[in-house]
Amino acid sequence: MDSLITSAARALAAGDPLGALNRVALRDDPPALALRGIAMAQLGELARAKALLRSAARGFGAKEAVARARCVVAEAEIALASRDLGWPAKMLDTARATLDAHGDRVNAAHAHYLAVRRLLLIGRLDDAEQSLAGLDPTLLPPALRAAHELVVAGIAMRRLRSQPARAALARAERAAREAGIPALSAEVESAARMLDAPAARRIARGEERLLLLDDVEALLASPALVVDACRYVVRDAHTVVSLARRPVLLTLVRALAEAWPADVPRDTLIARAFRTRHADETHRARLRVELGRLRSMLRTLAGVNATARGFVLAPREPREVIVLTQPVEGEHAAMLAFLSDGEAWSSSALALALGASQRTVQRALESLVQADKVQSFGHGRARRWMTTGVPGFSALLLLPGLP
Structure with a gap:
């Protein structure tokens, strides 16, 4: 040489x-x-x-x-x-x-x-x-x-x-x-x-606050009953119940946990779980079925008790009930998490990382452009996407792969 x-x-x-x-x-x-x-x-x-x-x-x-x-x-x-x-x-x-x-x-x-x-x-x-x-x-x-x-x-x-x-x-x-x-x-x-940016939000008794990664780790090791909306589980320090394939049950238990120790009206649960403003008897019957399934899955952690106007979450042991959720929520939160690393992503790479079709990703990107949340440059296969600004939060809990 x-x-x-x-x-x-x-x-x-x-x-x-x-x-x-x-x-x-x-x-x-x-x-x-x-x-x-x-x-x-x-x-x-x-x-x-x-x-x-x-x-x-x-x-x-x-x-x-x-x-x-x-x-x-x-x-x-x-x-x-x-x-x-x-x-x-x-x-x-x-x-x-x-x-x-x-x-x-x-x-x-x-x-x-x-x-x-x-x-x-x-x-x-x-x-x-x-x-x-x-x-x-x-x-x-x-x-x-x-x-x-x-x-x-x-x-x-x-x-x-x-x-x-x-x-x-x-x-x-x-x-x-x-x-x-x-x-x-x-x-x-x-x-x-x-490590020094907010990684999640804590919702308990009607109050919210941002948590660092250290705080999230401490919360998951505490005796609290945690409805983890980041990884779609309900857990305490010893038991984890996955609801990743039960989105309706996750929505119901989150609504109950956010209201705890108060109850939640039936119509409110129907509106959140089934996305309808006008409840009828079929919705109420379906709500009873889904809550029965939720009771079965959470039987070692909590009960779901009926009240005069709705339902309330009842932990098996005296302890706090806390919802852990993403610092930023929305339809395309996971995609924004990838784009927030400061690098320029192709739609094919996002599709691979998200496990979605490339066409689905492209439609989502177009909607984010219209909302002025992402920007693109280049054309054809050379087109790349980035966020329009630097987010003030950690994307760790928005990304896939967490156990």
């Missing part, structure tokens, strides 16, 4: 893309194209970066498998940054195996972290945690140690484990400082701010 290529590679490793471009901007050989692509990616020119990397990969010969694999890893990183979650993950797995077989442990580890970050982004926490367990960050350079700790912190935050998350972020901050890469330090700082 010639001196200019070596010097440009060192500049990129130090987070100096302009310095790298000054050395190889006029060269069109495959190593220079690859370095130019990485430099353009660091400058935010992702489409140009992807084209340069693909040209570099085509230019490397059959005997340069490692160089081609490195181009694939770089392209995968661009795909992750541009939220192209449909990018073929098998290509990254093949590249990682090639790098590992040829002794390039650092780039193989980098490929592994990219795969784990993708799993985390789409809410596959168990798979991400299992994959991360096979990595030992102690022998890696500082930048990859920071990446490791960022993933550890991300999993901990999504699992509602604030102290392990803070410890991981502290380690990530030290590693990023040692690496001397400003963009990496900024990513660590952004992750740390999530």
Whole structure:
């Protein structure tokens, strides 16, 4: 490898893309194209970066498998940054195996972290945690140690484990400082701010207040009976009853919990659960059926007792009843949560992350544009979506994948 290529590679490793471009901007050989692509990616020119990397990969010969694999890893990183979650993950797995077989442990580890970050982004926490367990960050350079700790912190935050998350972020901050890469330090700082932003709302006895992640963790460990509208469960510190597939029951128990210790009129329950303003005998009969099902599911945690005008929630033990809900609610709250990370998302990536059809996502995005909540740029397959402003809350409890 010639001196200019070596010097440009060192500049990129130090987070100096302009310095790298000054050395190889006029060269069109495959190593220079690859370095130019990485430099353009660091400058935010992702489409140009992807084209340069693909040209570099085509230019490397059959005997340069490692160089081609490195181009694939770089392209995968661009795909992750541009939220192209449909990018073929098998290509990254093949590249990682090639790098590992040829002794390039650092780039193989980098490929592994990219795969784990993708799993985390789409809410596959168990798979991400299992994959991360096979990595030992102690022998890696500082930048990859920071990446490791960022993933550890991300999993901990999504699992509602604030102290392990803070410890991981502290380690990530030290590693990023040692690496001397400003963009990496900024990513660590952004992750740390999530721990100090409101993560949920607490509703009890007619009063609401915002909770930080630490507060949510403490609430779920308390003796209180919690109707968790973030993860669609009713729980105390020892028992969890899932209502994820029973939206009507979740609506009913939330209405009862928000009014507790008072009761809720029958017509109010019918209006909330069945979305009708005019109740008749068929609605009242259905309400009795659904409340019977709710009693059966909550029998170890609470009863649902009839009163003169409606129904009241009756915990089995003397304790508070609290509703835990998202800091921001609405029809498209989960989509806004993804878009609130500051990155530009494609509609196909949102569809993959949300488990919805792309057409459904596109209709939702158009309605959010009309409400001035998101904005788009680009056309066709290059079209991307972002929020119009920086939200003042953490999106952790809006994202999928929580147990």
